Structure formats: structure tokens, C-alpha cells
Amino acid sequence: NAGVTQTPKFRILKIGQSMTLQCAQDMNHNYMYWYRQDPGMGLKLIYYSVGAGITDKGEVPNGYNVSRSTTEYFPLRLELAAPSQTSVYFCASSSETHTEAFFGQGTRLTVV
Amino acid sequence: GEDVEQSLFLSVREGDSSVINCTYTDSSSTYLYWYKQEPGAGLQLLTYIFSNMDMKQDQRLTVLLNKKDKHLSLRIADTQTGDSAIYFCAESGGTGSYQLTFGKGTKLSVIP
Numbered sequence: 001n002a003g004v005t006q007t008p009k010f011r012i013l014k015i016g017q018s019m020t021l022q023c024a025q026d027m028n029h030n031y032m033y034w035y036r037q038d039p040g041m042g043l044k045l046i047y048y049s050v051g052a053g054i055t056d057k058g059e060v061p062n063g064y065n066v067s068r069s070t071t072e073y074f075p076l077r078l079e080l081a082a083p084s085q086t087s088v089y090f091c092a093s094s095s096e097t098h099t100e101a102f103f104g105q106g107t108r109l110t111v112v
Numbered sequence: 113g114e115d116v117e118q119s120l121f122l123s124v125r126e127g128d129s130s131v132i133n134c135t136y137t138d139s140s141s142t143y144l145y146w147y148k149q150e151p152g153a154g155l156q157l158l159t160y161i162f163s164n165m166d167m168k169q170d171q172r173l174t175v176l177l178n179k180k181d182k183h184l185s186l187r188i189a190d191t192q193t194g195d196s197a198i199y200f201c202a203e204s205g206g207t208g209s210y211q212l213t214f215g216k217g218t219k220l221s222v223i224p
Contacts, residue, residue, distance in 0.1 A: 008119055
């Protein structure tokens, strides 16, 4: 099992550009999450999904969109990149009981 | 809303024990977790404790939970240089969902 795979690992965007952060998991987990981690801060939840076709906002959803057409994939979309979205983004997945969330390696995004 | 607080830095000598402390505010938290993040990497689950337990031991790791004071601690025995990392306390289940609420992380530095 590869676990949770995120691509790309690094990206630089110009203000106003858009991009999609990819996330895939091969553990057949229903729950998937997107977090952002700002320097010296804990992780903040952006969006989450409890199953294919179901998504919901987390603590900091503004400026982002998600979709969950299949169990495996949970892409995060930035439509109009802003400097405030410079951060490290982590995707995670968990089983029903959520006794363990598996994290991807992260995507480091810089908006200039 | 829910809040998780940790001290930001801890420095210990190799071979000593490390104790990382965390407080949380949500009394309905179901699970409490300790995650480890090494530089440039994603989060790795170290251990977790269910809220009806007061202690859990796993090799060099001991988790203590004082539910009355909403205080969680992680003790690492015989701390090694490889233990140098950021340690995040997190809680889940408090809002009836499986989202994780993270502290800001404690940076553990191990002095050889």
C-alpha cells in the first residue's frame, strides 16, 4: 500500500493563478481531509469528506474548493491564488473509527 | 470553539526523559493523539488514547491523561537524537465528527 499520496510536492504560483492539489489514498478509507499548516502553527482543517459525493467545510475553507467523485481521490482546488494561501498543505485519510489518520507528505505552496 | 494548547519548545539531553504537555478545552473529546513531524515530512501518528483511559504505554512512550484537568502528556524515556522533531497534540470526536483539532506543536531538541 502506498498510503496517502500527494502531488505536487512543491509549487510556486503567481497571484490570481489557479491550481489543483492532488490527493489519493489506496486504503479504502471513507474519511478524507485537507489541512494547511502555517509556520509555527498547528494544522487547520480546510475541507473534509465522509465518503464519495459528500464534502463539508472545515475551519478555513475560504478560497478553496474540493470534490470527491470516488473513494480514492480528494483534490483541492485553488481558484484565485492569494499570498495568504502560501502554506504547506496536508491531505489525510482515516477509517470509520478514526483511531488513526494517515497523512501524505505535504505540498509546499508559495504564492508570489 | 475547541482549543488545544502546547508549549512551543523543549530541550533535553540524550538519555534523559522528555515530557511534553498539552491542555485541551473540549470535555467531549473522544480520542487524544500525539503526532510526530520530522523536518520536511508529513505527520506520523505516535500513539493515541481513548478518553476513558488514564494511561497508555507503548515501548518508550507513556501517555497520561487527566480528564478532570483536561491535561495530556507524552513521556519519552531514554530520549535519542532521532527523537528531535515537532510533536503535535490533537483531539477528535468532540463535535461528533472525526475532525482533528491540533495544537501548535512542541519542538523537541535533543542535545547529544
